[in-house]
Amino acid sequence: MGMPVVVEIADKFADVKDVDDVFEYLRAIDERFSTYKELSEISRINRGEILPDQYSVEMKNILSLCEKTKQETEGFFDINFNGKLDPSGLVKGFAINEASKLLTAKGYKNFYVEIAGDVQTVGLNSDNQPWAIGIRNPFNEKEVIKIINVSNRGVATSGTYIRGNHIINPITKKPATEIISLTVIGPDIYEADRFATPAFAMGLSGIDWLENRVGLEGYLISHDKHAIFTTGFSQYLKNI
Amino acid sequence: MTKFGPITKYFQITAVVGVFVGLAFLRQILGYNNVQANINNQVVNSATPNSLVVPMSTPFTINNRRGEDDEDDEDFRRVARVTPVVTALPVSSATPATVAVIPPTASAQSGQYRDGTYTGQIADAYYGNVQVQLVVGGGKITKVNVLQFPNDNGTSRSINNQAMPILQQEVIQVQSGNINAVSGASASSQAFSQSLNSAIQQAKVV
Numbered sequence: 484m485g486m487p488v489v490v491e492i493a494d495k496f497a498d499v500k501d502v503d504d505v506f507e508y509l510r511a512i513d514e515r516f517s518t519y520k521e522l523s524e525i526s527r528i529n530r531g532e533i534l535p536d537q538y539s540v541e542m543k544n545i546l547s548l549c550e551k552t553k554q555e556t557e558g559f560f561d562i563n564f565n566g567k568l569d570p571s572g573l574v575k576g577f578a579i580n581e582a583s584k585l586l587t588a589k590g591y592k593n594f595y596v597e598i599a600g601d602v603q604t605v606g607l608n609s610d611n612q613p614w615a616i617g618i619r620n621p622f623n624e625k626e627v628i629k630i631i632n633v634s635n636r637g638v639a640t641s642g643t644y645i646r647g648n649h650i651i652n653p654i655t656k657k658p659a660t661e662i663i664s665l666t667v668i669g670p671d672i673y674e675a676d677r678f679a680t681p682a683f684a685m686g687l688s689g690i691d692w693l694e695n696r697v698g699l700e701g702y703l704i705s706h707d708k709h710a711i712f713t714t715g716f717s718q719y720l721k722n723i
Numbered sequence: 724m725t726k727f728g729p730i731t732k733y734f735q736i737t738a739v740v741g742v743f744v745g746l747a748f749l750r751q752i753l754g755y756n757n758v759q760a761n762i763n764n765q766v767v768n769s770a771t772p773n774s775l776v777v778p779m780s781t782p783f784t785i786n787n788r789r790g791e792d793d794e795d796d797e798d799f800r801r802v803a804r805v806t807p808v809v810t811a812l813p814v815s816s817a818t819p820a821t822v823a824v825i826p827p828t829a830s831a832q833s834g835q836y837r838d839g840t841y842t843g844q845i846a847d848a849y850y851g852n853v854q855v856q857l858v859v860g861g862g863k864i865t866k867v868n869v870l871q872f873p874n875d876n877g878t879s880r881s882i883n884n885q886a887m888p889i890l891q892q893e894v895i896q897v898q899s900g901n902i903n904a905v906s907g908a909s910a911s912s913q914a915f916s917q918s919l920n921s922a923i924q925q926a927k928v929v
Contacts, residue, residue: 600907608903619907620897628895630902642908666906690890704895711892
C-alpha cells in the first residue's frame, strides 16, 4: 500500500523488537491484501487465479467482514468495483487493530499505531494525557482544524482531497463529491475505519447515519468549510 | 460567525430560523418590540441579533443545511431542525425538554416582564413545529420549557428512517496545540509523511 506506519509507545520500557514484530505483521497483511502487489492473494483472486474454496482463512475472514459491513451500511460499503474486489477500506483498520492487540499482548499499555492517517490509541501519551489527534484541514494539508483527545479509541478520516475523488458511491456508481472530509471516532480503529468510507459515500446523510450508530462519532466537513458533528463528538474536545 | 464558546458549556443557535423562532416568540408573548434579555450574562437584543448564546442546559439548536435547490432532490435539500442536543434527552422523545435560562441581571430592569407562564405559538421550523413556554417570575425570565420539537419522522429522509437528531455545526478554524498524530485522508507515503511532519511541527509552535 506504500503507506507510512507510525508506532509510538509511551510506556516506560519499550523494546524495538516488539515494534519490529508489528511491522512484520503489517507487511504480511500487505503482502496478502494489497491490490498494488501483483502477487498478492487479492490480486490473484481478481485475475481469477484462485477459486473461492482456495481462499486463505485470512481472506475468507476479511471478505466475510466486508459482507457484514455492506449489510450494516445498506450497501454503502461495497468492495466490488468494476468486477474486482478491493477490501482495503476495511483491511487497513483491521490491520491497525490487530497490530494494537499484538502490542497489548506484549504488555504495552500506552501507545498508538497509525497508518496513513488512521489511528488506534491505547492508554495515555507521555504527558499522561489522552492522545491528542489533529484532524487535518482538507483545504490546507499543513493545518489542523480540530484536536481531539482520545484514549482507547480509533480515529479514521475519509476524504477526497488528497488523491482526488477516490471514493465511489456504490449506490449511484458515481464519485462521492458532496462532502470533503469525514472523521469517525469509534471504539477501536477497525470500527472507525470500516464505517468512514461508506459514511463518506452517503454525503451529508453520513453524519446522521453515524449519529444513529451507537459508539460512533463523526466530524464532517463540507465544501463551504462548515463542519457538522455528532452530539457525542464534543466529549473528545478539551474543555477550555 | 463568532467563535464557539466552550462547546461543552454553550450551544450557539446559528441559523436565522433559530433566532427568528426564539426572539419572535419572546417579542410576541412579552409584548415588546425590542426585547432585551440577559441570557447567560450576554445581552441579547431582538432587534439586531445574529446569534443567541444559551446555556448548555438549553438543549436545542438549529442546524440549517444548505444544499441543492432542486426540490426534487429529496435527500439534500435545505433541512432545518430543532431537537435536543443533550445526549441524555432522547431525540424522538415526547417529553418536553427543559431549558434553563439564567435570569436577567440587574442591568435588565426589574419588572420588565409580566409574571406568569406564557405558552408561545407553534412555530414552523421548516420541517416541523416548535413550541416553547416561558416562565416569568419577579419580572425576570426564570425558565423556558420546550413543549414541542420536531422528531423528523416523515418530514425528512434518513438512511434508516430513524428519527434524525440535530447536529451542531461550526465554521472550521485552524487550531494549534500539541498533537501526537494527525488524522486525514490517505495519501501516498511521501506526501503524507511531509504533511504529517509539517502539521505536527506547526501544531507544536503555539
